[in-house]
Amino acid sequence: MTRPIATSPPLSQTVFHVVTGKGGVGKSAVAVALARTLASQGHKKVLLATTGGDDGVSSLLKCQPLGRELRELVPGIWGVSMTGESAREEYARIVLKYDTVVRLVFGNPLVRHFLDFVPGLGELNQMxxxxxxQVSGDFDHIVLDGPASGHAVTLLTAASKVVSTVPPGPLSRDTRYIAELVTDPGRTAIHLVTLPSSMSCRELFELGERLAQKEGMAMGYLFANRMPAAQEAEVEPQFADDDAGRFLQAAWQQQTQAWDRVRGLAKRLGLPLVAFDEVSQPRNVVDQLVSNLEGLR
Ligand SMILES: Nc1ncnc2c1ncn2[C@@H]1O[C@H](COP(=O)(O)OP(=O)(O)O)[C@@H](O)[C@H]1O
Ligand SMILES: [Mg+2]
Incomplete structure (x- = not known):
């Protein structure tokens, strides 16, 4: 594991962790590793949530599939697979307090149909x-296995987008609070996950710049996943002038470029970098990531 480039508070100081990046880069594996790391710190209660009805975490956590209802997945880690609709009803129940009102409002097919077409409402409800x-203090930490890049922007900016359009009342107040949560570095850390490929790094730069610079979000770590082993030597060693030597030289150069790319990306985004090795045993991916995170607790 590399030492972080920029300093960042320990993981345990942040309540709300969001993990995002392109599809397939290892978001769910990182989210599960974060949840396990945070839960392992002395009887902590951690909520591991997914959006849009996804469940990329139960196979990695080796537990029963996630459901719409919150439940303890493994000791210390609670999980829920949210959808816009399920979160909406639950949220309304909390705000409106009465089940009967919720049934009247949300049981009405016309209302439901209308609500499905309000842009950003599903995302807002999940947030x-x-x-x-977060405010109820039910959990010491919340880890969101977030959606991929573009959807993550929609989800994280939903509150700030609708805040000006909502009439005064409990919903407008909460919407403002949600917008404040994702921009507050005292409570939130939005972590980005990338692979070492140039395409993955380029795409992640765009996402990171958008979230950090344009939206002013509270950023966390840059996790470079599936990295080749770090180079020991600073300068290129002498390789033999034969096939084996040329193969080794190409491998050396590829490794160096991968490290240069992720270090450069972290620097440009101003994020602390943590690298995870490529794990050869798929079953042990999360265990390996958890052991990599130990120093950040
Ligand atoms: N460091 C790693 N080494 C080897 N395999 C990995 C590593 N990280 C993730 N994987 C594997 O890659 C696949 C995609 O990971 P996943 O976390 O589901 O990605 P995402 O949530 O971004 O779509 C999974 O099969 C996972 O086990
Ligand atoms: Mg996933």
Whole structure:
């Protein structure tokens, strides 16, 4: 594991962790590793949530599939697979307090149909649910296995986008609070995950710049996943002038370029870098990531 480039508070100081990046880069593996790391710190209660009805975590956590209802997945880690609709009803129940009102409003097919077409409402409701769990203090930490890049922007900016359009009342107040949560570095850390390929790094730069610079979000770590082993030597060693030597030289150069790319990316985004090795045993991916995170607790 590399030492972080920039300093960042220990993982345990942040309540709300969001993990995002392109599809397939290892977001769920990182989210599960974070949840396990945070839960291992002396009887801590951690909520591991997914959005859009996803469940990329149960196979990695080796537990029963996630459901719409919150439940303890493994000791210390609670999980829920949120959808816009399920979060909306639950959130309304919290805000409106009465089940009967919720049934009247949300049981009405016309209302439901209308609500499905309000842009950003599903995302806002899911953020609202997480916000509620943050302020209620039910959990010591919340880890969101976030959606991939573009959807993550929609989810994280949903509150700030609708805040000006909502009429005064409990919903407008909460919407403002949600917008404040994701921009507050005292509570939130949005972690980005990349692979070492140039395409992955380029795409992640765009996402990171958008979230940090344009939206002013509270950023966490840059996790470079599936990295080749770090180079010991500073300068290129002498390789033999034969096939084996040329093969070794190409491998050396590829490794160096991968490290240069992720270090450069971390620097440009101003994020502390943590690298995870490529794990050869798929079953042990999360264990390996957890052991890599030990120093950041
Ligand atoms: N460091 C790693 N080494 C080897 N395999 C990995 C590593 N990280 C993730 N994987 C594997 O890559 C696949 C995609 O990971 P996943 O966390 O599901 O990605 P995402 O959530 O971004 O779509 C999974 O099969 C996972 O086990
Ligand atoms: Mg996933």
């Amino acid at each position: 609202g649910k997480l916000y509620y769990h």
